[in-house]
Amino acid sequence: MFSRYRLNSTVFFARKANKGKCFVKAAKECGFGVDTASLNEMKECIELGLSPEKITVTAAVKNRELLGYAITNRIPVIVDNWDECDLLHQLLVDMNRTLQVGFRVSGFEYGGEKLYSRFGFDSEEICETITSTMGDSGKYHKFRYHGLHFHLNGYSIPQRAGALSQTLDVADALANNGFRTRYIDIGGGIVMNYLASSEEWENFHKVLRDSLLTEVDEITFQKDPLGMVKVDNKLLGEPKVYPYYNEVFQDRFVEAILTTAKEGAPLYRHLIDRDIELRIEPGRSLLDQSGITIARVAFRKKDAEGRTLVGLEMNRTQMFSSSADYLLDPLFIPQHPKPGSPTEVYFVGAYCLEQELILKRKISLPQYPEIGDLICFVNTAGYMMHFYESEAHRFDLARNLVVEKTSGWQAFPDEEII
Ligand SMILES: Cc1ncc(COP(=O)(O)O)c(C=O)c1O
Incomplete structure (x- = not known):
């Protein structure tokens, strides 16, 4: 240009x-x-x-x-x-x-x-x-x-x-x-643009507002307004999220x-x-299009209000930016694919906080996850990996692997780059 x-x-x-x-x-x-x-x-x-x-x-x-x-x-x-x-x-x-x-x-x-x-x-x-x-x-x-x-x-x-x-x-x-x-x-x-269609983006805003103002099911954890303020059953402001579309x-x-x-x-x-x-x-x-974040499923459980929580071997600071939520759905990589039994879940992480959600949005998976299945968050290289990453609780920082195609595909730790 x-x-x-x-x-x-x-x-x-x-x-x-x-x-x-x-x-x-x-x-x-x-x-x-x-x-x-x-x-x-x-x-x-x-x-x-x-x-x-x-x-x-x-x-x-x-x-x-x-x-x-x-x-x-x-x-x-x-x-x-x-x-x-x-x-x-x-x-x-x-x-x-x-x-x-x-x-x-x-x-x-x-x-x-x-x-x-x-x-x-x-x-x-x-x-x-x-x-x-x-x-x-x-x-x-x-x-x-x-x-x-x-x-x-x-x-x-x-x-x-x-x-x-x-x-x-x-x-x-x-x-x-x-x-x-x-x-x-x-x-x-x-x-940058994360979404394929404006329809998805507009629909998300509409469904989020409906869920916050009516009796319909939540689409965010405990009807989190993602930065909007609810006064007299009216929503003030806009969701405080990156402009994904x-x-x-x-x-x-x-x-x-x-x-x-x-x-x-x-x-x-x-x-x-x-x-x-x-x-x-x-x-x-x-x-854009240059990084993914992968975490293993550690546990599944029901919370006190009946939601399915899926514990991931990661913490919120490893998928966190100034946006109130990351609005791309993750990919699900099951060890034993058994399509046909979709399930709605929230991903939670390793920090000891009630609000330790990896995503505030409820995510629909094609099947009930097993321990060891992988969840892959896509297009995360820009700010979603390291910007706020912390070592609280003395957890190790995540490993950063570089995947390169030379004669074949190979992966190696980023720190080995010289
Ligand atoms: C001085 C300066 N330059 C460049 C950037 C990069 O901004 P972006 O990642 O939104 O392109 C920032 C981000 O805060 C900045 O402070």
Whole structure:
């Protein structure tokens, strides 16, 4: 898509979406960069042979050790606040080095209001921030200004187009003050699509609402409203779940941003005219169709209200993101297939909490599961495996296997990747 628009661009895989080293290796093979959120993520990228200019650091907290490592390895950093700038600059002076930096920008105007973000420098002040502190005699004379960065919460195309447009204005203002912007990084949040049809998605919402407002059977555990609030038998808000169905997603999502008009020309044209590279940092959407999570059935039982609970050898943090539930049905892999006796179950996990449900939704299986049967959650590489994974109760973390087809199929532990 970028080449169709003749746009100079780089994709940085947002590593936080999955800790597997295999994805860093794959990013490298594709010529992508990697967006890192911690010292360990950076270190692994260097160890796996990524060149420093293919790494960007957007870590929310950058301490002395992390910044020192970036300086030693000449890894460009995106700065977020004054304290970070002070620390980075002090280290650069101490180490007698310079470093490429980008500035995170926020506070974009949208629909007559400022978009809130806890991150970044305000878009109305960033030009003054850079011009007054950088350059040969500036407070941050060791910084080498290279570009601007933003990452917006949510999945709005118009908000991203507005932010890009306003960032281009900042780049123009900086150019008038002698600072060349080499890249604009529009972050991640590039939406992906999990479902085959809009009907499934709409039907789910309808059946969920019906189950919450009427006497019909629950479809979520104890009629969990998935983040909606029930007041006077009315449901307020929407389920707090990822938008699992989207018509415009991945490359077409980015295309819709870039083709939005600014002053009579599409945004991509403004980037080309100013010789500014476009950078994106997709996490989830880059991992589409690239991971599954498998757990063994440990037990079956009835709860006090008659539901069938199926205990899995896993815990909730291994299938958990900011979405109130994962809305894809898992695959059932029985040891002894006996079709014809469907059964409705809830999956529960190993943590000692009443609310330790792997999925809040009731799942229909083609038969009553046996101990040792496998449940396979699909398309989980993006945030569903590791983002919140914890070792509470001293459980071992799950094993991460890489499955590769070379001459035949082979599986090996991710940590063996070098
Ligand atoms: C700075 C930054 N870049 C990229 C991403 C990746 O976002 P996504 O996985 O939604 O594409 C995130 C996610 O939080 C982020 O904070």
